[in-house]
Amino acid sequence: MGTWKTRGLRGSTLEELINRTNESYREKGLALIQKIPTPITPIEIDKASRHITLAYFDMKSTVDYIGAVQGIPVCFDAKECAVRTFPLQNIHPHQIAFMREFEKQGGVAFIILSFTSQGEIYYVPFDVIAGFWKRMEDGGRKSFTYEEAAAKAWKIRSCRDMLVHYLEELQLDLDRKEALEQGGTP
Template identity: 60%
Template sequence: MATWNSRGLRGSKLEDMINTTNDVYMEKRLAVVQKIPTPITPVKMDNESRHITLAYFEKKSTVDYIGVAQGVPICFDAKECAKETFPMMNIHKHQIEFMDEFEAQGGIAFIILEFTNLDEMYYVPLRDIFKFYNRAESGGRKSFTYDEVDKSYRIRSAGEAKVHYLEMVNKDLQSRD
């Protein structure tokens, strides 16, 4: 069983921006997307602050977010990368399998990847994730680079939507027709 030990909330800035964007989408009736909490069993708590300081993961998580946008089921994970290389080990096999099953049911699965050093965010469709994953599994490079990311899928801000990913969902849908 995996152990969780608080080391700060990695990825919380990106997730906060996505959560704000999801609130805007819901308010404007564009999408209903929710953050999926990872189920944990607390082991130790700080009695003063009432914060969990040590816990066990109850089961493997699937993706960070799931919902529906204009009738299209979507699921995605939020990832951050401080360098211009993203290690494939940061996307787990069970997550890829879940996203594959999700798309087999007519949904759209992707990753929102922020290159924090460049202050740029990208929509990485599942088909690209498969390409990078299969390469790693067949003995090739175990990561993908900034240069390999399709720059036409760059996510921009739009008003209160700091991570306006619905534009890229639409672009992805159009490329499938």
């Protein structure tokens, strides 16, 4: 069990940008994506402000977001990295398992990864993450670098009120998967 006091606000800046983008997508009828709250058990509550100051996670969460884009089921997690190397320990085995099962059911899973030191945000397809994960399980690196991500993922841009406009990269991912299914090269 993790405590909310020590880890609860990591990634909140990226998530706020994604939340605003998802609201814009919903208003435009492009997508319906919801943030999945992590169930918590409050331990300490500040009586004056009525805010929770200490809590424990009730159970493992799956991913941060789930929904549909033009009829396509999607799920993704938002991650931030302050350095040029992303530790795979920041992705949990149950999240990998959920995303793998989600894709087997015909959905699209991915990670939105912000390299804060670079000021860049990337769409990382699940199969790329799964490749890094397998490399780790086979005794290789327990992380991947900014350069590896930039070579295998797509940089996300902002566009007006869509601050993390990931639908363009989702389309690239869908096109790549379709090419692979038809025996072509991505």
